[in-house]
Amino acid sequence: TPTSETLGFQTEVKQLLHLMIHSLYSNKEIFLRELVSNASDASDKLRFEAIDRPELFEGSSDLAIRISIDEAARTLTISDNGIGMTREEAIANLGTIARSGTKEFFSQLTGDKQKDAQLIGQFGVGFYSSFIVADRVSVLSRRAGTAPSEAILWESAGEGEFTIAAAEKATRGTDVVLHLRAEEDEYLTSRRIREILRRYSDHISLPILMKKEEWDAEQSKQVTTDEDETVNQASALWARSKSEVTEEQYKEFYKHVAHDFDEPLAWTHNRVEGRSEYTQLLYVPKRAPFDMWDRNAKHGVKLYVKRVFIMEDAEQLLPGYLRFVRGVIDSADLPLNVSRELLQESRDVKAIREGSTKRVLSMLEDLAENKPEDYAVFWEAFGQVLKEGTGEDAANLERVSKLLRFASTHTGNETQSVSIADYVSRMKEGQDKIYYVTADGYTAASHSPHLEIFRQKGIEVLLLTDRVDEWMLSFLRDFDGRTLVSIAKGGLDLGALADEEEKKQQEEVSENFKPLVERLKTALGERVKDVRVTFRLVDSPACVVVDDNELSPHLLRMLKAAGQ
Ligand code: ADP
Ligand code: MG
Secondary structure, three states: OOOOEEEEOOOHHHHHHHHHHHOHHHEEEEEEEHHHHHHHHHHHHHHHHHHHHHHHHHOOOOEEEEEEEEEEOOOOEEEOOOOOOOOHHHHHHOOOOOOHHHHHHEEEEEEEOOHHHHHHHHHOOOOHHHHOOOOEEEEEOOOOOOOHEEEEEEOOOOOEEEEEEEEOOOOEEEEEEEEEEOOOHHHHHHHHHHHHHHHOOOOOOOOEEEEEEEEOOOOEEEEEEEEEEEOOOOOHHHHHHHHHHHHHHHHHHHHHHHOOOOOEEEEEEEEEOOOOEEEEEEEEOOOOOOOOOOOOOOOOOOEEOOOOEEEEEHHHOHHHHHHOEEEEEEEEEOOOOOHHHHHHHOOOHHHHHHHHHHHHHHHHHHHHHHHHHHHHHHHHHHHHHHHHHHOHHHHHHHHHHHHHEEEOOOOOOOOOOOOOOHHHHOOOOOOEEEEEEEEHHHHHOOOHHHHHHHHOOOOOOOOOOOOOHHHHHOOOEEOOOOOEEEEEEEEOOOHHHHHHHHHHHHHHHHHHOOOHHHHHHHHHHHOOOOOOOOOOOOOOOOOOEOOOOOOOHHHHHHHOOOOO
8 A cells, every 4th residue: 555645535425524514504513522422432442342452452541532722733633542543444434434325315415404404413424524613634543453653644625535644653542633714713712612522522431631721820811731631520421320410411422322413302211220230321313314224224222331332233132123212221240242142142131121122112101191292203203113013022012002103084184193092082882993994005095985984983993004004913903902903804893883773774775785796796706705785885886805814905015016
């Protein structure tokens, strides 16, 4: 490799940079939060790698983040003594975006600043946000365990390309040097920097160091001294007691762990003692990440063991249908050298998984009951995922089914807002079943001819139109002792809902129509199993139904589409 080379950013990085500078302008101070967050992640990674290779500490295991200001050079520097980056890592991490689906994501950009800013939030801003305030960024980095002469210097003006050169660095870790834009002088003031750190980075568990300031009477101004001072609380936020953590701190911690730009919708923070000991701080995001339906997308919570970071995206700690949950689980029981394979078999993990599932369900129940508007936001983003719980988590089926929301003939709109309990509370005298219809979409469902008799009798019907619904229905067979019944199935019996007088009349009519039924049977021949007189239709002359034990036409269409 040449000692210095100039490389182009990946197209998506260029788009991101452009967008960032133009759409996050009103909130530019967040660049510091992002850089401190990265410094903290880098230190976590070092601590983890050093479990097996303590020599990586190079004799100094005191990890810290340092922020320094050079007024004369007009630079702000964020330094860490974490894992650092090799040349290859710097090129990959600071030149491309590795997440799958990134291209599709950027193709959604509209050019509307506000909309795009929201999108960007969903994407996460990260390192590139430095260019909001800097017109040049230099990153001097050395990977832990490599020689001082193997360091690298990455530099860019954020306009399409960057250079990477060989460099010297005595200590391991990374210095990010921001050459501030002409109008960004405020970030050269220690007071302003401290204020931003207090607001956004107080949850960081490492000490954030700055030079102490003192009043100098002779110059009659604040001057920096040589003494270090820790400007944050520097303790793991999840290990603090709830009463010591403010709402703002919970929110900022969420942005850090979830790499999200938006605030969380809800969270739950608990220390669990007994058979298994762990602390959990789990969050529900407001919005689904753009790659939620990507099978390869990473998900899961961060695993720590006694404050030591072990892994990102530990999906074994929660069932798949809660994959939208973000946060931290810190176990006191697991060994530090736990691997993903080990997690799959561990009894401690099983206990954590069960306990955390219950906590998340309680959090959702609480939201549904006390903050229905927030619950609606949750349902809109993650309802389809939660429905998977009916099949995945037999032990909690009842709790999951209470959390489900559907469109219904009662509300008359597409919004999924009706719980099965709501439905049950509106059941008619003599009604003992829960009726639903499935279809490809709301319009098809709400115009189903099967609904006619129900409309006429004023009986509510749930309208199920999500892809997962048919699958869900094979597990969700009843609720509170009442069977769920499709109104599109053959011998639909309205039971006590049909009155005696009506029944007699119907028998007569059936008798009269026998010749017609016979003619239809002959005409249709092999193509149908049976032809029957029905009283379920009000406006339509005829409809096609399936037998009770057969696949519904909607499911058949879905299976066909899936190539089965
Ligand atoms: P994210 O933190 O969400 O991964 P960023 O854009 O903030 O995204 O950072 C991109 C990547 O660059 C990080 O995942 C990490 O691999 C690398 N990186 C950034 N800052 C540092 C640092 N201070 N030390 C080591 N690696 C870093
Ligand atoms: Mg980051």
